[in-house]
Structure formats: C-alpha cells, structure tokens
Amino acid sequence: MDRPAHDAPLDGNAVAGLLGEAFAFETTLALVRCATCGRTDVVARARAHVSAMGAIVRCDGCDAVLLVVVERPDGTLVSTRGAAWLRAPRPADRPY
Amino acid sequence: MTAGATGGWHVATVVGARPLTRSARELTLSVPGLEASSPGQHLDVRLTAPDGYQATRAYSLAATGQAERADLVVDRVPDGEVSPYLVDVARPGDLMEVRGPLGGYFVWRPGDPGPVLLVAGGSGVVPLLAMLRARRASSSRAPFRLVCSVRGPADAIGREEIDEPTPGVEVHWVFSRESPPGWPTRPRRVADDDLAAPGFTAADGPDVFVCGPTGFVEAAAALLTGLGHAPDRVRTERFGGA
Structure with missing residues (x-):
C-alpha cells in the first residue's frame, strides 16, 4: 500500500481523521516512541504516507514504520508494532 | 459506527461557493452535528462516485468557531482526484461527507499571549x-x-x-x-x-x-x-x- 512515488510524504496531522476512528483521544498530540531508535515525539511530527487504503506513519528520525492504519469495511485497523508505546494526551495537554 | 475521537462521518451540503483565485475556491458547507472548530484544524472530505468508489482528502478550515458549518478553501491540483471537483464542479445543494474537526497540534488558541x-x-x-x-x-x-x-x-x-x-x-x-x-x-x-x-x-x-x-x-x-x-x-x- 505504498503511495505513488511522485507524492511527497506528509506528516502526522494528515492522519488525525484516520487514527481518530480507532482511538478516542486526540492522536496528533499523543506521544509515540519509536521501537527502533527510541525517538519520542508527538504523532503530528512523524512522517505520514497516505493512500486510498490508509496510511503508513514513519519515525522522523530513523524512518522506521511506527504505525500502519488500514480502513476496512469492518473497522479501522491499526498496527502499532513499530512503536514501543503510544501515550494518550491528557485533556489539558498543550503542544508545548 | 465507530466511537473514536472524530465522531465519524457527517453528511455535508454545499451552501456557498466563492472563487478566490484562478485555481482556488472557498466552499461553505452546512454540516448538522459538526462541532465548532479551532483555528488551524482541518476536515477530511469524502466523495463517493456512483459506482461506490470513494476518495478522501484533508482540507484546512478557513474560518472556525461556528458549529455545524465548515468553510473550506480548496486549491485545484490539475491531475487531482478530488480538488478539481470541489473547485470546478461542486455547487450549492451538492452532498458530500466530512469527518472532524481534526487536529490538536497545529492549532492556535486565542487565549495565548503570543507572539x-x-x-x-x-x-x-x-x-x-x-x-x-x-x-x-x-x-x-x-x-x-x-x-x-x-x-x-x-x-x-x-x-x-x-x-x-x-x-x-x-x-x-x-x-x-x-x-x-x-x-x-x-x-x-x-x-x-x-x-x-x-x-x-x-x-x-x-x-x-x-x-x-x-x-x-x-x-x-x-x-x-x-x-x-x-x-x-x-x-x-x-x-x-x-
């Protein structure tokens, strides 16, 4: 499910709607830790490749796949295998 | 229907269209059930073709703060799948689906002192x-x-x-x-x-x-x-x- 080569990668902001189908919190402000290199940052600052089927979210540090999101008729499926963890923001969380 | 942060898809009706440049247009949508948005947020827009084919794209909101209304500005991408329809074809009365308002990171809050x-x-x-x-x-x-x-x-x-x-x-x-x-x-x-x-x-x-x-x-x-x-x-x- 890779996107066409002429499309530049976007960022985690672009995946807010897709991830919002699976998680009940504001995902762009959620912290995600890369299982490969240990970089920890908000999802908004990760790279995102969006296609008709879903999205691949990659670490902005080492380019490892953090999350794979697939929209299916029976629901939205999120593989988090590349993430050590994902932490929901607290309601009062601000970006900085 | 899923119960995620987005609240799922809403039916939107085009109620206004205003050309801004030779390639960009502001579209106003009426969206029952849509929450008021914050400055910087966007919406996902989903179009469905008669054969069932669907295409979804994200568009930023140009105006915020009013529930059940969305003001989108769309710039035409010449070989695009969605934007040429929204810029050149969509007219008042047309229906589409939207999801949002989306995003909490790229948001300015009017209470922030700045700069x-x-x-x-x-x-x-x-x-x-x-x-x-x-x-x-x-x-x-x-x-x-x-x-x-x-x-x-x-x-x-x-x-x-x-x-x-x-x-x-x-x-x-x-x-x-x-x-x-x-x-x-x-x-x-x-x-x-x-x-x-x-x-x-x-x-x-x-x-x-x-x-x-x-x-x-x-x-x-x-x-x-x-x-x-x-x-x-x-x-x-x-x-x-x-």
Whole structure:
C-alpha cells in the first residue's frame, strides 16, 4: 500500500481523521516512541504516507514504520508494532 | 459506527461557493452535528462516485468557531482526484461527507499571549488565515506576523482580507515567480530576512506555524531553526496534492 512515488510524504496531522476512528483521544498530540531508535515525539511530527487504503506513519528520525492504519469495511485497523508505546494526551495537554 | 475521537462521518451540503483565485475556491458547507472548530484544524472530505468508489482528502478550515458549518478553501491540483471537483464542479445543494474537526497540534488558541509567527506557502495560508480571522474576531492582542509566499499576485488567496490593517498584525508577501507591477523586489524564495523581524526573533520566543507543500515546509523550517528557533516551537503542517 505504498503511495505513488511522485507524492511527497506528509506528516502526522494528515492522519488525525484516520487514527481518530480507532482511538478516542486526540492522536496528533499523543506521544509515540519509536521501537527502533527510541525517538519520542508527538504523532503530528512523524512522517505520514497516505493512500486510498490508509496510511503508513514513519519515525522522523530513523524512518522506521511506527504505525500502519488500514480502513476496512469492518473497522479501522491499526498496527502499532513499530512503536514501543503510544501515550494518550491528557485533556489539558498543550503542544508545548 | 465507530466511537473514536472524530465522531465519524457527517453528511455535508454545499451552501456557498466563492472563487478566490484562478485555481482556488472557498466552499461553505452546512454540516448538522459538526462541532465548532479551532483555528488551524482541518476536515477530511469524502466523495463517493456512483459506482461506490470513494476518495478522501484533508482540507484546512478557513474560518472556525461556528458549529455545524465548515468553510473550506480548496486549491485545484490539475491531475487531482478530488480538488478539481470541489473547485470546478461542486455547487450549492451538492452532498458530500466530512469527518472532524481534526487536529490538536497545529492549532492556535486565542487565549495565548503570543507572539505568533505564521509562514505560508501557497494555499498553506488557509489554516493561518483561520488563525488571523480568529485573532481579529477576538480580544486577543497577540502580536502576529504573517509571511505569505505565493507564485504571483494572481495566486494570492485572500490577499485583500489578509492585508486589512490591524493593530498588532503585520503581513509580509514574498512572490516567488512573478512580482506585482512596481513591487520593490524581484521574484525570490523565502529567506532569513523575511522570517527575522523585530518582535518575532528566536529571542522573542514566538509560536511558529508553518504550512504549505512538503518542500516549502521543510525549507522554511530549516531556515527557522537556523535562525535559532527551537525545533519544538516550530509547528509544521504539510499538505500534498489531490
């Protein structure tokens, strides 16, 4: 499910709607830790490749796949295998 | 129906359409059930063809704060799947689906004291225009500087509105391919001098929002961190074509 080569990668902001189908919190402000290199940052600052089927979210540090999101008729499926963890923001969380 | 953060899809009806440039149009949608949005947020728009084929794209909201209404600005991508329909074909009464409002990272809150440095490439100005509109509509006195890079004067979205004199708001245009008649500088790309202005330097600690195509955002963010802005104070949003 890779996107066409002429499309530049976007960022985690672009995946807010897709991830919002699976998680009940504001995902762009959620912290995600890369299982490969240990970089920890908000999802908004990760790279995102969006296609008709879903999205691949990659670490902005080492380019490892953090999350794979697939929209299916029976629901939205999120593989988090590349993430050590994902932490929901607290309601009062601000970006900085 | 899923019960995630987005609240799922809403049916939207086009209630207004206004051309802004030769390639961009503002569409107003009526969306029962849609929550009020914050400046900088976007919506996912889903179109369904008669054969069932669906295409979804994200578009920034140009105006915010009013529930059940969405003001989108769409710039046509010539070989795009969705934007040519929204710019050239959609008319009042047409139906589509939207999901949102989306995003919590690329958001300005009118209670923030500022200063705020906004950097736009092309139609990346749309979420920044929403922030500017929100500031003008509120009692905020946060100093704003908006740097808008466009190809030429005919491509500038909302230029008259953006240029409206407002105390505490400064606007700086950069023309990358064609300058307006009598403009003091030749066409050029955004450079350090455009971004470093008194009151908005790294030492002033502004919140920085950069939006545009991926290449523009990465170039501008590199200039900003080169000028000493902390990388985590520079919030970016990239958009693609389609």
